Amino acid sequence: MDRARLHALLARESAEAERRNPRSRAAYARADHLFGRVPMTWMNKTAGGFPRYLAEARGARVTDVDGHTYVDFCLGDTGAMAGHSPAPVAEAVHRRYAELGGATAMLPTEDAEWVGAELTRRFGLARWSFSLTATDANRWAIRLARAVTGRPKILVNSYCYHGSVDESLIVTTPDGPGAPRPGNVGAPCDVTLTSRVAEFNDLAGLERELAHGDVAAVLMEPALTNIGIVLPEPGYLTGVRELTRQYGTLLVNDETHTFSAGPGGCTGAWDLAPDLLTIGKAIGGGIPAGAYGLSAELAERLLARGDLDLVDMGGVGGTLAGNALSVAATRATLEHVLTGEAFARMGTLAERFETGVRDGLAAHGLPWSVSRLGARTEYRFTSPAPRTGTESAAASDPELEDFLHLYLANRGILLTPFHNMALMCPDTTEQDVDTHTEVFAAALAELAG
Numbered sequence: 001m002d003r004a005r006l007h008a009l010l011a012r013e014s015a016e017a018e019r020r021n022p023r024s025r026a027a028y029a030r031a032d033h034l035f036g037r038v039p040m041t042w043m044n045k046t047a048g049g050f051p052r053y054l055a056e057a058r059g060a061r062v063t064d065v066d067g068h069t070y071v072d073f074c075l076g077d078t079g080a081m082a083g084h085s086p087a088p089v090a091e092a093v094h095r096r097y098a099e100l101g102g103a104t105a106m107l108p109t110e111d112a113e114w115v116g117a118e119l120t121r122r123f124g125l126a127r128w129s130f131s132l133t134a135t136d137a138n139r140w141a142i143r144l145a146r147a148v149t150g151r152p153k154i155l156v157n158s159y160c161y162h163g164s165v166d167e168s169l170i171v172t173t174p175d176g177p178g179a180p181r182p183g184n185v186g187a188p189c190d191v192t193l194t195s196r197v198a199e200f201n202d203l204a205g206l207e208r209e210l211a212h213g214d215v216a217a218v219l220m221e222p223a224l225t226n227i228g229i230v231l232p233e234p235g236y237l238t239g240v241r242e243l244t245r246q247y248g249t250l251l252v253n254d255e256t257h258t259f260s261a262g263p264g265g266c267t268g269a270w271d272l273a274p275d276l277l278t279i280g281k282a283i284g285g286g287i288p289a290g291a292y293g294l295s296a297e298l299a300e301r302l303l304a305r306g307d308l309d310l311v312d313m314g315g316v317g318g319t320l321a322g323n324a325l326s327v328a329a330t331r332a333t334l335e336h337v338l339t340g341e342a343f344a345r346m347g348t349l350a351e352r353f354e355t356g357v358r359d360g361l362a363a364h365g366l367p368w369s370v371s372r373l374g375a376r377t378e379y380r381f382t383s384p385a386p387r388t389g390t391e392s393a394a395a396s397d398p399e400l401e402d403f404l405h406l407y408l409a410n411r412g413i414l415l416t417p418f419h420n421m422a423l424m425c426p427d428t429t430e431q432d433v434d435t436h437t438e439v440f441a442a443a444l445a446e447l448a449g
């Protein structure tokens with residue numbers, strides 16, 4: 001990689017973004033009352049120095065306030081995997097909120113049992129409870145795992161992401177119990193007191209940590225998706241299940257992103273058998289919704305525990321969790337939008353996307369790798385594809401990533417910030433994918449000179 005050339009290209013694309021997006025830039029400059037000038041500080045993760053402001057979004061398209069329409073492969077980093085405002089969800093939300101009324105009344109609706117039964121059909125777990133975010137689903141799964149096992153620690157994979165769950169912000173060190181993930185804000189205590197860590201795809205490392213006998217649960221994605229995509233090697237997930245059973249540790253699959261693998265996520269696609277499963281983002285079709293599932297056996301053990309306050313102050317649940325609006329949106333999303341047929345189409349489109357990226361890389365002899373998990377693809381600046389989170393983290397190249405994101409955005413294509421990730425939704429078309437293939441190849445040609 002010619003760094004001077006990359007640097008010059010990035011400067012050129014930044015100038016072009018400023019020229020194309022005067023209204024977004026001005027809105028950002030005016031936002032004096034927002035912490036970091038944005039509604040949420042992560043919105044500052046924008047190649048080019050300012051975020052594009054949203055005007056409208058429908059299906060696989062986003063339009064910014066400067067009047068540019070984009071093919072959206074970001075899809076709200078999975079929150080809009082059903083496409084933006086799909087009609088069945090829009091109708092269900094309108095009906096619940098405007099026609100029937102009662103978005104949040106502290107009363108259950110009949111939709112909830114429909115959703116629970118559908119989640120059981122897809123993921124296998126027998127009992128379900130709701131949250132508004134995947135982070136909260138994880139937090140509550142962790143509390144329940146600690147309560148039922150009486151053990152203090154949670155084990156995660158190095159460079160995982162499970163939301164702002166304190167226990168998950170730990171990375172491996174060459175020797176020893178791991179260390180806080182660099183940049184973590186406001187840890188309540190030394191993370192090694194609450195957590196253990198192992199590399200993804202490393203069963204020996206996992207067993208070494210579980211053997212301490214103090215791990216309540218392993219919280220993991222069946223494939224890492226937040227440090228590029230790191231796929232499990234043959235036998236790894238079977239080994240994780242065997243070891244967790246052997247050491248009396250519960251297994252929690254976080255399917256928030258790996259849902260892209262199919263209608264039942266990796267758990268359904270690969271016939272996995274976790275004790276708990278967490279999910280959020282996509283299931284509400286853009287309306288805040290999350291859920292966690294428990295095996296029947298685990299649910300019974302928890303409900304039988306008279307000492308646990310699961311009803312009032314026990315720390316499991318939020319006032320708006322399971323509200324009528326979120327549950328109606330989730331039902332509409334699962335019943336009509338993110339169906340088995342939709343996943344099949346999205347997977348085929350992602351394969352086409354992956355082929356386009358591979359062809360571009362081959363044409364320029366670039367030693368990068370591309371991985372796919374159903375409807376989601378991601379490339380990393382290294383080859384072969386990383387086997388662990390730590391290997392994948394070592395391959396990051398923020399300047400190169402910024403250039404590619406900006407080059408694409410200036411030509412009407414959005415990728416997910418924090419990733420070189422593209423996600424397909426039911427409204428994505430072959431033409432959308434081919435447009436990306438063309439623009440990506442042009443970006444590589446510029447890099448090559």
Ligand code: PMP
Nearest residue numbers: 133134135161162163254256257
């Ligand atoms: N789990 C996984 C696997 C995720 O990727 C994320 C977010 N990227 C979360 C949990 C947290 O989701 P949320 O921010 O919606 O709580």
